[in-house]
Amino acid sequence: xxxxxxxxxxTAWNQAGKLQGSNDIDILPISEIDQIDIDQNKNxxxxxxxxxxxxxxxxxxxxxxxxxxxxxxxxxxxxxELNFGKYEGVQKAEMLLxxxxxxxxxxxxxxxxxxxxxxxxxxxxxxxxxxxKSVLLFAHGAVLRGLKAISNCGNINEMNTxxxxxxxxxxxx
Numbered sequence: 001x002x003x004x005x006x007x008x009x010x011t012a013w014n015q016a017g018k019l020q021g022s023n024d025i026d027i028l029p030i031s032e033i034d035q036i037d038i039d040q041n042k043n044x045x046x047x048x049x050x051x052x053x054x055x056x057x058x059x060x061x062x063x064x065x066x067x068x069x070x071x072x073x074x075x076x077x078x079x080x081e082l083n084f085g086k087y088e089g090v091q092k093a094e095m096l097l098x099x100x101x102x103x104x105x106x107x108x109x110x111x112x113x114x115x116x117x118x119x120x121x122x123x124x125x126x127x128x129x130x131x132x133k134s135v136l137l138f139a140h141g142a143v144l145r146g147l148k149a150i151s152n153c154g155n156i157n158e159m160n161t162x163x164x165x166x167x168x169x170x171x172x173x
Contacts, residue, residue, distance in 0.1 A: 021084035078126040081140035083113030
């Protein structure tokens with residue numbers, strides 16, 4: 001699998017530090033800085049021939065793909081954002097206070113709106129489904145961190161030790 005992924009453009013909830021999860025929230029108007037990043041990312045991808053361009057079922061990923069000039073893409077629910085349950089719409093800092101170090105070093109032990117074991121299995125299913133493809137993915141922070149952790153460590157336990165900023169381009173082996 002050749003996988004390139006872009007985290008969706010910022011939303012108002014991103015700017016406010018709130019967890020979005022399964023909430024279907026629009027992106028903000030594209031700023032000059034966002035446009036510069038879009039142009040740089042497009043330049044980095046210009047010589048890659050993708051078999052498929054994928055978005056989650058949440059509109060912030062569709063809107064981001066369109067901002068990148070993609071009119072044709074496929075919906076893939078396996079890459080929907082982690083469901084944060086009672087923490088959706090809440091400041092991330094509040095969730096971190098409740099979960100403590102487990103968020104950073106033992107993610108698989110956590111159950112939010114879905115268990116992180118189920119989330120990991122979803123991401124593994126995604127990788128297996130597209131293993132022979134060259135994929136451009138427009139997705140979410142937890143999804144990209146989870147895919148990176150699975151590729152680097154074989155599981156998601158330490159997926160939260162690094163951040164993936166909105167509108168970032170990530171290559172996942």
